[in-house]
Structures are given as C-alpha cells and as structure tokens.
Amino acid sequence: MKDLVLLTSPETPYFPEIRCYYNSAECRIMGESYMEDARKFYNPITEWIQQMLESEGKIKLSVRLIYFNTSTSRTLLQMLKMLALYRQKGANVQIEWSYPAEDPDLKNDIEDLCQEAGIDAHLIPM
Amino acid sequence: MKHNSSTTPIMSYQGPFFMDLLAATSNWIRSSMLFHVRVKLKVHKIFIELTQNVAHYSAERTDTGTEIYGTCGLGRFDIFTDEEYVYIQTSNLILHEHGPILAGYCHQINGMEPEQLKAFKAANRNHREMKTSAAHIGLIHVGIISEQPLDFQIEEKDDKFSMFTVTAKVKTTEEN
Numbered sequence: 001m002k003d004l005v006l007l008t009s010p011e012t013p014y015f016p017e018i019r020c021y022y023n024s025a026e027c028r029i030m031g032e033s034y035m036e037d038a039r040k041f042y043n044p045i046t047e048w049i050q051q052m053l054e055s056e057g058k059i060k061l062s063v064r065l066i067y068f069n070t071s072t073s074r075t076l077l078q079m080l081k082m083l084a085l086y087r088q089k090g091a092n093v094q095i096e097w098s099y100p101a102e103d104p105d106l107k108n109d110i111e112d113l114c115q116e117a118g119i120d121a122h123l124i125p126m
Numbered sequence: 127m128k129h130n131s132s133t134t135p136i137m138s139y140q141g142p143f144f145m146d147l148l149a150a151t152s153n154w155i156r157s158s159m160l161f162h163v164r165v166k167l168k169v170h171k172i173f174i175e176l177t178q179n180v181a182h183y184s185a186e187r188t189d190t191g192t193e194i195y196g197t198c199g200l201g202r203f204d205i206f207t208d209e210e211y212v213y214i215q216t217s218n219l220i221l222h223e224h225g226p227i228l229a230g231y232c233h234q235i236n237g238m239e240p241e242q243l244k245a246f247k248a249a250n251r252n253h254r255e256m257k258t259s260a261a262h263i264g265l266i267h268v269g270i271i272s273e274q275p276l277d278f279q280i281e282e283k284d285d286k287f288s289m290f291t292v293t294a295k296v297k298t299t300e301e302n
Contacts (some may be wrong), residue, residue, distance in 0.1 A: 011146070011147050012145075012146075012149075013153070014145060014149055032177070034143075034149075034174055036145065036181075036182070055302070067171070067174075069174055069175060069178060069264075070175060070263045070264050070267045071178075073251065074251050074263075077251055091130075091225075102163050102164060102167070103164070103167050105167065105171065105270075105271055106167075107170065112244060112248065116251065117247050
C-alpha cells in the first residue's frame with residue numbers, strides 16, 4: 001500500500017495538506033478546507049483510510065484544520081461514521097483533533113461532528 | 127438592513143465570486159480587520175458560507191475559464207459596521223421558484239433557539255436532495271455562528287429572476 005501525500009499551495013489555500021503514511025498507519029489533515037467539491041477531494045483519502053483498516057486493522061487520524069466549511073463537514077462526518085463502524089468491529093481507531101484555542105465555535109463544530117458520528121476524539125487546543 | 131449613513135463601509139465587491147477572490151478576502155478578514163479575534167473568526171466563517179452560496183447557486187453565472195471550476199456565480203457582497211455589529215451581506219439572482227424556499231429557510235432559522243439550530247443542522251447534514259438544500263445547511267451554520275437573526279429580502283427583477291439579499295450580523299464586542 002502506497003503513502004498518499006497531497007501538498008497544499010499558497011495559490012489554493014482552500015485545500016488542506018494531506019499526509020497518509022502506511023508505516024505509521026497515520027493520516028494527517030492540516031490547514032484549511034473550504035474547496036468547491038469536498039466529496040471529490042476527500043474520496044481518495046477516505047479510500048486510503050478504509051484500505052488501511054482492512055489490511056492492518058488500525059489508523060490514527062490527526063486533524064489540524066483551522067477552518068472547514070459546511071461542505072467539508074458533511075464529508076468529514078461520513079469519514080468519522082466509517083471510522084466508528086470499523087472501531088465497533090474491533091479496529092484500533094485513534095483520532096486527535098487540534099483546533100485554535102481562540103475559536104470556541106470551531107471546537108463546538110468538532111464536538112458536534114464526533115457526537116453525530118458516534119465516535120470520540122482527543123481534542124487538543126493549540 | 128442596508129449600508130446607510132449610520133454604518134461604516136469596510137469592503138464591497140460586485141462581480142464573479144471566484145474562489146481565489148474569496149480566499150484572499152477571507153484571509154484579509156482574519157488578519158487585518160480591527161476587531162477582537164473571535165469577532166473576526168465569526169465574520170470569516172459567515173463570509174465564506176454566504177459567499178460560497180453565491181458562487182455555487184447564483185442564477186447569474188460566468189465561465190471561470192478552467193475545467194476544474196466550470197462556472198462561477200455572480201453577485202455582490204458588502205461588509206459594514208456600526209457601533210454594535212459587523213454586518214456581512216450578500217446579494218445574488220435566484221429563480222423565482224427558489225424565493226419561497228429560501229424565505230422559508232430564513233424564517234425557520236430565525237424561529238429557533240441555539241440548541242434547536244444545532245439539532246437542525248445535524249439533521250440536515252446529509253440532506254442533498256435539491257439544489258438549494260446545500261445552501262440551507264450553510265444558512266443554518268451562519269445562524270449558529272452569528273447568534274443573531276438573519277435579515278433577508280427577495281426583490282423581483284423580471285419575469286424569471288429575483289434578487290436574494292441576506293444579511294448576517296456579529297456583535298462587535300464578542301468576547302465569549
């Protein structure tokens with residue numbers, strides 16, 4: 001299974017940086033996320049995570065988004081629901097979610113997403 | 127609510143709502159507006175949701191000249207302030223038949239308490255049956271973030287189109 005790395009660019013700050021590493025079973029999502037078609041962007045990442053869970057039975061998702069729009073939140077919800085299902089089936093799923101400490105609205109959003117998906121995350125103010 | 131003699135303009139734009147333009151403006155809001163950081167973050171979030179609704183759903187469209195982005199909605203945004211609030215306003219053309227739907231959304235949002243709005247947003251997160259429903263969750267989110275009623279107007283322009291103007295406001299003294 002190959003690593004998946006999507007680097008961000010100053011010209012397109014609405015795409016986050018993605019680093020999915022097979023050796024550490026880790027997927028990192030960093031930056032901002034408010035692109036036109038969130039589903040299209042996140043599909044390969046969700047597929048990578050699913051393959052990781054199928055083949056290794058473990059994943060660590062590290063999210064460090066300082067902003068995501070409602071379109072992204074729909075897609076992240078689907079990803080979290082998938083992780084919740086795999087955890088129920090016995091997979092080792094860890095979620096670390098960092099957020100700017102001065103942004104309580106974002107923290108509320110993250111908590112709502114996790115609650116809706118039925119999965120807990122370790123929230124880290126930064 | 128319209129910008130008037132008792133309000134101070136901060137920024138106005140009329141034309142195509144290109145993603146790059148919205149990204150640059152949203153960065154300016156967060157970095158350069160002279161308000162408390164939490165006020166700026168709220169204005170930024172509201173600005174993105176309202177302007178992306180225009181970019182995606184305005185009935186008046188232009189070709190972006192790129193294969194990836196296809197067409198882009200045209201409209202207008204205004205950011206202005208008075209002593210109490212920062213106002214974020216967008217206007218765009220809509221088809222007549224979308225007017226009552228959008229008006230219904232705004233009335234629904236304005237009639238809800240914060241906890242009801244959160245539950246309503248959760249219920250709508252997976253709802254994508256009609257073109258305006260994605261705009262719906264954006265408006266619900268704006269209602270949650272602003273913690274104030276949405277102001278809106280629908281003005282008939284011709285036999286096919288109306289102008290939809292929506293204004294959200296954020297308290298300038300936000301420190302929660």
